[in-house]
Amino acid sequence: MSSSSKLVLYSYWQSSCAWRVRFALNLKGLAYEYRSVNLRKGEQFSPEFKKLNPLCFVPVLVDGDIVVSDSFAILLYLNEKYPQNALLPSDPQLRALNLQASNIVSSSMQPLIMQSILKYIEDKFGPAERQLWVRHNTEKGFQALEKLLKDYAGTYATGEEVYMADVFLAPQTAVAEMRFNIDMSKFPTLNGIYKSCKDLPEFQASVPERQPDAEL
Amino acid sequence: MTWQVNRGKIVYSVSCIFVVFLGHLEEDREQCDSEQRVNQTATMEESKLKLYSSWRSSSSCRVRIALNLKGLKYEYKAVNLLKGEQFSPEFSKLSPLNYVPTLVDGDMIVVESFAILMYLEDKYPQHPLLPPDLKKRAINYQAASFVSSSIQPLQNLVEQKYIAEEVGSDEKLSWVKHHMEKGFAALEKLLKDHAAKYASGDEVFLADLFLAPQIHDALTRFNVDMTQFSLLLRLNDAYNELPAFQDAMPEKQPDYLQS
Numbered sequence: 001m002s003s004s005s006k007l008v009l010y011s012y013w014q015s016s017c018a019w020r021v022r023f024a025l026n027l028k029g030l031a032y033e034y035r036s037v038n039l040r041k042g043e044q045f046s047p048e049f050k051k052l053n054p055l056c057f058v059p060v061l062v063d064g065d066i067v068v069s070d071s072f073a074i075l076l077y078l079n080e081k082y083p084q085n086a087l088l089p090s091d092p093q094l095r096a097l098n099l100q101a102s103n104i105v106s107s108s109m110q111p112l113i114m115q116s117i118l119k120y121i122e123d124k125f126g127p128a129e130r131q132l133w134v135r136h137n138t139e140k141g142f143q144a145l146e147k148l149l150k151d152y153a154g155t156y157a158t159g160e161e162v163y164m165a166d167v168f169l170a171p172q173t174a175v176a177e178m179r180f181n182i183d184m185s186k187f188p189t190l191n192g193i194y195k196s197c198k199d200l201p202e203f204q205a206s207v208p209e210r211q212p213d214a215e216l
Numbered sequence: 217m218t219w220q221v222n223r224g225k226i227v228y229s230v231s232c233i234f235v236v237f238l239g240h241l242e243e244d245r246e247q248c249d250s251e252q253r254v255n256q257t258a259t260m261e262e263s264k265l266k267l268y269s270s271w272r273s274s275s276s277c278r279v280r281i282a283l284n285l286k287g288l289k290y291e292y293k294a295v296n297l298l299k300g301e302q303f304s305p306e307f308s309k310l311s312p313l314n315y316v317p318t319l320v321d322g323d324m325i326v327v328e329s330f331a332i333l334m335y336l337e338d339k340y341p342q343h344p345l346l347p348p349d350l351k352k353r354a355i356n357y358q359a360a361s362f363v364s365s366s367i368q369p370l371q372n373l374v375e376q377k378y379i380a381e382e383v384g385s386d387e388k389l390s391w392v393k394h395h396m397e398k399g400f401a402a403l404e405k406l407l408k409d410h411a412a413k414y415a416s417g418d419e420v421f422l423a424d425l426f427l428a429p430q431i432h433d434a435l436t437r438f439n440v441d442m443t444q445f446s447l448l449l450r451l452n453d454a455y456n457e458l459p460a461f462q463d464a465m466p467e468k469q470p471d472y473l474q475s
Contacts, residue, residue, distance in 0.1 A: 073357035110365070147312045148313060
């Protein structure tokens with residue numbers, strides 16, 4: 001693995017957004033220092049972290065004097081700065097597909113099931129409503145993704161190489177299955193993509209349970 | 217419902233002697249074409265570009281700004297979201313996800329505003345949407361992604377029927393407004409060391425395309441008091457000076473208030 005020892009990733013083991021970046025860093029063979037931000041303890045609101053990232057989100061990537069927050073922005077940055085094992089294909093159609101799939105996950109799915117919203121729903125309506133809400137929004141997103149990718153997917157989302165769509169899909173699918181009990185057999189294309197990603201050592205090394213701050 | 221949009225002529229024909237009838241008189245078109253070349257830096261391209269858009273969609277607005285900035289003519293195809301036209305068989309065939317905006321460029325169909333903007337950037341490099349400096353590019357990506365994943369999706373919550381049935385609309389609106397304001401506060405902090413005339417410096421780039429529609433919506437639909445966000449308000453004033461931005465705003469679209 002080529003090393004870029006100045007890369008630092010602020011991450012939390014259970015954050016699916018941080019997971020995407022861990023997976024991408026592994027795919028590009030980039031070594032990095034893992035710094036844990038314990039979201040459960042509210043460490044993202046510490047003055048020190050706020051100074052680094054006023055948005056108070058993980059993941060945050062620090063590369064020398066460049067600080068990048070937001071997993072989508074980080075992946076685009078990494079792809080431009082470290083072009084090996086490209087995260088976007090050169091074909092315009094496939095390129096657009098990868099950006100679309102990534103955005104469906106990052107704009108239409110994950111934001112609607114982030115903790116602050118789930119807490120609001122649970123506080124107002126109770127845990128059963130929360131589960132219904134998660135299921136509704138997750139399945140809606142997966143239905144869209146299934147439609148988007150079914151004519152293009154091969155081993156991976158847009159063919160035989162791993163690209164950005166896979167980097168977004170695999171953690172989202174894992175969370176849906178393990179944390180929210182979504183039945184992924186309803187989405188055969190996405191399920192196939194997820195199974196392929198699970199075979200990759202780069203994905204396996206990125207899973208929450210293998211992170212330094214995993215609480216098992 | 218299709219409109220042949222020829223904004224260049226509308227915006228730049230001030231010095232034309234004759235009134236231009238859209239797409240008709242060749243002599244006038246040639247005269248105004250030469251006026252356009254004098255008056256603008258980007259060339260207007262005859263294009264097979266079609267944009268399926270709704271006036272009220274801020275993600276469509278981002279794309280409209282980009283098309284204007286790059287001097288790309290396009291046919292505006294209005295999709296009435298309230299009537300559910302995005303689910304029509306015709307549109308579904310074109311765009312199986314039933315999303316606006318959808319861009320058609322010959323054989324290429326691109327859905328989703330970020331993907332469309334990157335496609336336009338690759339294919340039509342005039343008036344770049346991203347700066348050459350990687351640090352500044354990263355700021356643009358962050359601002360764009362933050363708007364599209366942390367602020368704009370919350371707006372859609374207001375329209376989501378699921379939550380509307382359970383929660384009073386006043387309460388929902390105030391909750392959405394609260395989160396929008398939090399998002400704007402964070403954006404102010406993100407941009408404060410980078411903004412100049414525009415979000416990431418003295419030129420318009422990607423971040424501005426995401427900020428302008430969002431601020432516009434905050435002001436006109438959600439009654440957000442933007443005076444607490446002096447940087448964003450200042451940027452908004454700058455956007456109001458630019459025809460490419462103004463021509464893209466909801467009120468200027470052919471389907472404004474028709475859906």
